[in-house]
Amino acid sequence: MRYSPIFFYQHFLCFLLLSLSFQATLSATHLCSHDQSAALIQFKTHFSINKTVSKGCEYEYEYGKKSYPKTNTWKKGIDCCLWDGVSCDNITGQVISLDLSCSWLSGEFPSNDTIFLLSHLQSLDLSFNDFKKSTISSHFGRFPSLTHLDLSSSSFSGKVPYEISYLSKLVSLDLSVGNSEIVLTLEKSTLDGTVGNLTEVREIYLDGVNMSSVGPNSFMNISYSLTNLRLTLCDLHGNFPDNVFNLPNIEYLNLNNNPSLSCQLPKLNWTSPLVVLSASETPFYGGLPESIGNLKSLQELGFVNSNFSGPIPTSLGNLSQLGFLFLPDNNFSGSIPSSLTNLTQLRLLVLNSNRLEGPIPDKPNAFPNLGYLDLSYNFLSGSTPSWLYTHPSLSFLSLENNKFNGNIKEFQSTLLNYISFKNNSFQGTIPSSISELVNLTNLDLSSNRLNGTVNMEIFSKLQQLTSLELSANNLSLISPNSSVNFVLPNLEYVFLSSCNLSVFPNFVMGSKVLKQLDLSNNRIYGQIPKFPWKNIQLLDLHSNSFQGDLPTLPRSINFFSVSNNNLTGEISCVCNMKFVGILDLSHNNFSGIIPQCVGNFSQSPWVLNLKMNKFHGIIPSIFAKGCGLRNLNLNSNQLEGPLTPSISNCKDLEVLDLGNNMINDTFPHWIEALPELRVLVLHSNHFQGSVVSSKNPQSLSKLQIVDLSNNNFSGPLPTSYMKNLRAMMNLDKGKAAAYINDGYDFFYCSSCERIGG
Template sequence: MRYSPIFFYQQFLSLLLLSLSFQATLSATHLCSHDQSAALIQFKTHFSISKTVSKDCEYGKKSYPKTNSWKKGIDCCLWDGVSCDNITGQVISLDLSCSWLYGTFPSNNTIFLLSNLQRLDLSFNDFKKSTISSHFGRFSSLTHLDLSSSSFSGQIPYEISYLSKLVSLDLSVENVFNLPNIEYLVLDDNPSLSCQLPKLNWTSPLVVLSASDTPFYGGLPETIGNLKSLQTLGFVNSNFSGAIPTSLGNLSQLSSLNLPFNNFSGNVPYSLTNLTQLWFNTFLALYPSQFKFLSLENNKFNGTIPSSISKLVNLKLLDLSSNRLNGTVRMEIFSKLQQLTSLELSANNLSLISPNSSVNFVLPNLEYVFLSSCNISVFPNFVMGSKVLKQLDLSNNRIYGQIPKFPWKNIQLLDLHSNSFQGDLPTLPRSINFFSVSNNNLTGEISCVCNMKFVGILDLSHNNFSGIIPQCVGNFSQSLWVLNLKMNKFHGIIPSTFAKGCGLRNLNLNSNQLEGPLTPSISNCKDLEVLDLGNNMINDTFPHWIEALPELQVLVLHSNHFQGSVVASKNPQSLSKLQIIDLSNNFFSGPLPTSYMQNLRAMMNLDKGKVAAYINGGYDFSIALVVKGLEVELVKILTIFTSIDLSMNNFQGEIPEMIGELISLRGLNLSHNNLIGDIPPSLGNLSSLEWLDLSSNKLDGQIPRELLDLTFLSFFNVSYNHLVGPIPQGKQFNTYENGSYQGNEGLCGFPLSRGCSSSNKQPPPAEMNSRHKEDGSMFEFRWKIVTIGYGFGFVFGVSLGYVALRMGKPRWLMTLFKLNKY
């Protein structure tokens, strides 16, 4: 019997369909078990859904509420995030990353009934600082566990070490134990935790170990050198102290070492020069070839840079900045680092020298050079050999002579401030967006700045530049946000070319020879925060157009030829952010500008807790003010700093009571005017006031006792007025000397030698009398208050000085420019 080919084809299809049907039937008998389905449904009920908790979901992961698909009657193997074994139907993988889960994770969660789990990912949810249950150790088949970025807290339970098959652990929490097969261990991003890295005899095949932004106490254990397979080691901002273990030099496979922002001390281990494979994987996305680097910045290393560093001939990035390195370093030790693109040694105590007048080598690939405060006396010629230089910082050195002509066409940052450069400015590259040569001895005109195209910061202050300010500075004001020409010899008028869209935030023309009226085109700079035109010869009336500057925080017009009255504000919402006003030493007349003072909401309700921020915090500007009778230059002004100085004018009339509403005011100077009337008792409301100068006016009446409540007031001067009656006694008033009251013939009492008669003594209030009877407790209380007041003033002043001296290069500069190289 013969069969046609069609017959065989039909039989083949029948067998195939029968086989598929059999497999489907077989699979149908192994659906997700009722127990596992019920365990997952119970797990779901523990949490609410909140989209915001997964808003920072890791790139590449989809963020959505996966548990919304979990419904009874549907095979749990078909639910989102759930994967099952094809044969047994057991749940073997649960991916609930970025699932919007919010709520406490109970220690006896029903998820632990899924005993066959091999992969578990709960990352990027919010479990409200739940502790990690010891029951995680029951997953004996688990190979991958990710609990990162889900707000777990506390210590990792010892039972995690039972997971002998684990090859990837991402917990982002503290204290980890021996896991014999672990290859990938991440303990990142837990700033609220603190732990000690265990000193274990690590022999696991770790390839990646990262614990950045998680605070540790103590140091790195020497046993870390046992991780012979380690390729990536990252402890950024991890609070480690002590010396870096020499055993790190044993990690011959290490290709990425990142240890910045810790408290390491001691010498840099010589053994680190053995790490010839060093490179930083993160940079591969930006650079086509391996970026080999050594980054140890922002620690406390001392000693000097070993000459053996020249052996790292493939090094591309060397960053040892912001440590305590010292000693003399010959620049020739870098001559063999021909692949170097970034050299950063700033903020140490090094002295970089060359035996010759110029360095006879070049580093042609240099893009970033930061050698601030390295005691350099000669411009380092090795940077001249690079045609690709983008950022150069040679500030705070001793370099003298002329600035060389710039060969760099693409340079973006050039910081040469605080040296001894002389002569004229060379032609500036068009590409520069940060240029500072402040605090040098440069001369001549500055028309060469017009060659720049998109400059953002231009600081030529504290030099001997002359001529007029070129009109071009207004033409590129859309990109320019800092223009500092302070302390030069510029004359003529201020450019009138500031156009709409002007992006200026800081305009400082203090201490020049500028004349003429102000240009109202400055009002086009809506983001202006600091306007300092003091110490010039500007002849104008009060610039009411400043009302159009909603962000203005500092206004300094002192020592000019301004005249006329400061008439009422036309806009009750204007100048609401103004915190420092200095109109002193002009020819203003008329009543005090009460209507403007009523707008100063920043002086009425400043948050005293915000002591970490600065006015115009993106740039290190300084202003000179009279503080407590002395002229001081303030740098990095805290946002809680407020002052009003209207002294040395011809203001008339009475001091308005409303000044007492400026409760955040720290300094008030109304001296050397023609003010009359009483001192308002409302000044006693200025609880933050540290200095008050009302001297050389025509004030009369008594000194109000309400001023006794100003417990921070350490400078007080009412001399040369017509005040009468007894000087208030007690608290900080017991510390003021005769000079605070001289020239007031009607005043009496301590500290003056003129006693008060019974007729002019002011009887203390009945409440005060009753307190005096309580065993001297009020006397003790008063001195406690005085101590607190002076303590705060001292701490505040010292803090300002310390910040100004210790901060060095501002972090914003490194963030704005340095990070671009990565």
């Protein structure tokens, strides 16, 4: 049989390809040299494996890195090019990439480790490990081919070595610090060398690196190749060079949290390709220039508390790609530009805490993709536009603390999960469509002029609700069908003060996660129900018509007020409280003795108000050292016996009101040990004897109000004592009849400017 030349040619090609493939397979499986393998094994021995040190990698959506112990695959007898995290050159067999990010490595990093023998490395990533505050070795500068170096969030500390600047081929450098307890410092000479030598660098991330000794002008000559620069929390000082904002390739620039840095945005010819610009908590001088509208690629703009003033530029409406606009906590004034409604890609608009005035722009199809709108804490006014209630994608809406008026319209979108119209002048009734907002987690309509009767069943479908606030309106909340009960299992915060309630709302009883409940200033009568909440912290029931005994109080509670009710019985149940911030049982008919436990409560500051009850016996005899009491008001009871000097253990005590009792004692000279005392009331008791002279000229220096009237004191008032009362000389006469302690406890004294005998 004869074969054509083509037949032989085809078979020759097949043989050649099979031969080359076999050789490539052999070389691919036997690339790693013994020296490289040994160097990596030696490196591995320095560290233990601890999963918790790489917990930052749990935020995979942000970092995109899988967390697992890669060095567990590093074993002798296996080609190191097959180990996790190791990549080799297919031809030379040299290790060119080492990715040990999120590898759970824990231990000190040797300054002269064998890893530095891998001289052909092009990429080295050691991020998200814990190297126990090791210094960055100068030997990191020994990788002449390195293009990517990432040492971020791995607990390196000390000074960044100058040798980092030798890595002239670097394209990406990340030295970011992920732990506030770690101090990594970059000095001026090192930064200058890095900026001067890294001519090809495109990405520099130095978040959290202390650069307080560096002048921002060091960045003036940074590479024109730069696309990403991140300098968050670097403690930079001085004026930041504005040419960085104009770099021809810059896309991501972050200067957040540098309060001692001073910046100014370019006013003319600003056409950089910026995609993200963020400088929150970093001060700028001047306004936000109209040139910002030239950044056609901008998708995210963030200036939170950046000291901007003046109007919001109308040119922002030209940024057709803008998706996120954060400008809160500045001093922007004027109106919200109507041009912003042209931003068809805008998903988040945050302008809260400025000085903006006028109405919300009202245009058909405004902000078609908006999902989050926060205009709170401004001076905006007028009625609210219809698009707020019909917007198909809006989920977060906050207009609180403005001057809006008119009616709240019916909501047509069920996507809303957060509504806050608090502290405005809205009128009319609560819209019935609230009942259909099944995704709602927060509803706050408090402090408006809303009126009408509200059937509490309107909330029965809102099973996701965590916060409900309707206080300070002219509403009347009713439950016409008492046999119908519903549960809102996720409620954490309920504020229904001044809502004309006559019964305790059953729906709050079904929540196991309730933390704060305010039902004050209502008409609720009957006994206080047993509390089913294990984690409640604030419970305010003052100014109702509750009767009977106090139920057992949850241990978690730290604010409890039932003042101005008709409660009776003893109060031993308060001893169950683990921590007390404010305990106000005043203006009731409680009786019995004051339990000793009140002298042993937490050392944290707290207020005890038992005024206007029927307590008898002596004041608890022991107040523990470190007692945190700031206000002790036992006025108008039937207390007897001598005072206990251990009250002087309460060094932060500001108000001591024991008036209108039957206390029989001499003047309590130990009050000189109370450096913060501002108010002392002993009137209408059975104190006798002379007022003891002050031995310490610095004592009672803050005392402003003293009432010793209607007692049996005798003798003259000591001159030395009177001279100590310097703070009384500064007492505002207009405030003499009222003393407000920490904005909570109101104290009234009929003889605030005299010391009676």
